[in-house]
Amino acid sequence: MxxxxxxxxxxxxxxxxxxxxxxxxxxxxxxxxxxxxxMDALSGTGIPVIGERGKNGGWSLLExxxxxxxxxxxxxxxxLFVSPSSQLLEDLGMTRxxxxxxxxxxxSLPSIYRENAKDVWNRIHIDTSGWRKQxxxxxxxxxxxxxxxxENKLKISYQRADGKKDDRIVAPLGLxxxxxxxxxxxxxxxxxxxxxxxSRIQHAVPVDExxxxxxxxxxxxxWKSSAKAFVKNLPAFEVSVEVTxxxxxxxxxxxxxxxxxxxxxxxxxxxxxxxLSFDTEEEAIGYILGFADQIKVVTPKALRNKIIQMAAxxxxxxxxxx
Numbered sequence: 001m002x003x004x005x006x007x008x009x010x011x012x013x014x015x016x017x018x019x020x021x022x023x024x025x026x027x028x029x030x031x032x033x034x035x036x037x038x039m040d041a042l043s044g045t046g047i048p049v050i051g052e053r054g055k056n057g058g059w060s061l062l063e064x065x066x067x068x069x070x071x072x073x074x075x076x077x078x079x080l081f082v083s084p085s086s087q088l089l090e091d092l093g094m095t096r097x098x099x100x101x102x103x104x105x106x107x108s109l110p111s112i113y114r115e116n117a118k119d120v121w122n123r124i125h126i127d128t129s130g131w132r133k134q135x136x137x138x139x140x141x142x143x144x145x146x147x148x149x150x151e152n153k154l155k156i157s158y159q160r161a162d163g164k165k166d167d168r169i170v171a172p173l174g175l176x177x178x179x180x181x182x183x184x185x186x187x188x189x190x191x192x193x194x195x196x197x198x199s200r201i202q203h204a205v206p207v208d209e210x211x212x213x214x215x216x217x218x219x220x221x222x223w224k225s226s227a228k229a230f231v232k233n234l235p236a237f238e239v240s241v242e243v244t245x246x247x248x249x250x251x252x253x254x255x256x257x258x259x260x261x262x263x264x265x266x267x268x269x270x271x272x273x274x275x276l277s278f279d280t281e282e283e284a285i286g287y288i289l290g291f292a293d294q295i296k297v298v299t300p301k302a303l304r305n306k307i308i309q310m311a312a313x314x315x316x317x318x319x320x321x322x
Contacts, residue, residue, distance in 0.1 A: 005030070006038055010047065010061070018052075018060040035059075081120040085128040088177050091141065129180045136181060140204035144184055147172045151210050154186075157203040158196060165202070170194070171211040174219040178227075185222060187214070195226055237278045239288075240298040242271040247294045251276075258287050273298070285310060 005028055012019060012027060019027075021035045028035070039059060042049050048062030081102065089095045106118055129135070138144075140156075147154050151171075158166050170186035175198070177183075182198040238261065243251070251260060257279060264273035278284040285307055288295055297304040 006042060009035075009038055009042065013049070013059060013061045018058040020058040024059065078117065078120050081117045083121055083125045085126050085177070087127070087129050087135075087180055091138075091177075091182065092145065128177065136199035138182060138198045138201070140201055141182070141198065143204045143206065144172060144175065144198065144201070147204075147206055148174060151213060153207040153209045153211055155205045155207050156196070156201050159200045159202055169207060170196075173213060173217060176219070176223050185219060187211075193222065193226075235279050237281050237284055239276045239278065239284050239300070239303060241274050241276060241288065242267075242296050242298060243274055243291070244294045245270065245272060247291055248272060248274075257283060271296075281306075 008028060009024060012024065021032045021039075024035045025032045039049050039051065050060050050062060052058060052060070084098060086095065089098050143154070146152070153169055153171050155167065155169050158168065160166060169189055170184075172184060172186045173193075174185045175182055176185060176195075184196040184198050184201065185193065186196060187193050245266070248263070251274070252258065259277040261275040261277050263275075266272050276284070276287075278287065281303060284303060288297060288307055289310065297307060
């Protein structure tokens with residue numbers, strides 16, 4: 001792209017001091033005529049390029065002129081200006097810092113890139129928050145952040161998924177945001193790495209003891225492998241159902257978790273076979289009941305019987321409430 005080539009010319013002239021049109025053309029694999037047009041473009045944007053004729057002539061930058069760029073391509077500049085999640089920045093207390101940093105980066109760009117870079121903000125915006133999900137409160141988030149930077153051990157009171165509470169000493173290594181949820185990655189006293197849902201840390205107190213981060217620890221790599229293992233070990237409850245055409249587009253937009261494994265061809269009676277997967281049987285029951293007479297269970301038969309019993313109990317309850 002031309003913008004990348006113009007930046008390359010600036011960097012070459014800055015590094016070499018002076019180069020002929022022929023040298024630039026060979027280096028950038030374009031014609032000398034293209035180089036002359038590029039020099040006109042650079043001059044037109046206010047960059048002080050100077051051309052000298054003669055045997056020892058060539059192109060150079062005005063003495064003492066320096067560009068702040070260090071080899072960034074146009075696509076790389078755009079990547080730097082993609083809007084981060086405003087919610088996550090707010091959680092980290094970095095909203096103002098991020099804005100200031102981006103403004104300084106804009107100011108450091110040549111004018112040929114400045115408007116294009118700023119325009120990225122109006123073309124791409126990232127929002128990691130859910131539509132209906134209420135934001136989780138993290139009681140000791142500031143304590144966690146401070147301890148991570150200071151490499152200070154923490155005593156935390158953690159509520160497990162089963163509701164029980166544990167007090168433990170951990171060495172906090174990093175924070176990871178998944179969607180709009182935060183997780184603390186920390187090592188136990190025996191060195192074992194663990195992942196803690198930050199909102200379940202009910203209390204955290206710094207311990208008068210620092211720790212040394214493992215030299216080979218990589219937060220991104222750990223999270224990737226940990227998340228992969230977590231998904232692999234998730235419980236799976238598979239159900240074969242038949243659905244009407246009218247609800248087929250809504251199967252994954254119910255507000256409940258359901259993964260579609262397979263959708264079959266419509267049968268002569270207009271019912272469509274579908275194979276679904278849930279985490280638990282309870283989730284499957286709630287999901288299927290929500291579609292009333294638009295879905296019917298084929299297998300497992302035990303699930304079908306439980307849904308019939310639950311539906312009958314609901315009808316009896318409503319009769320008594322009249």
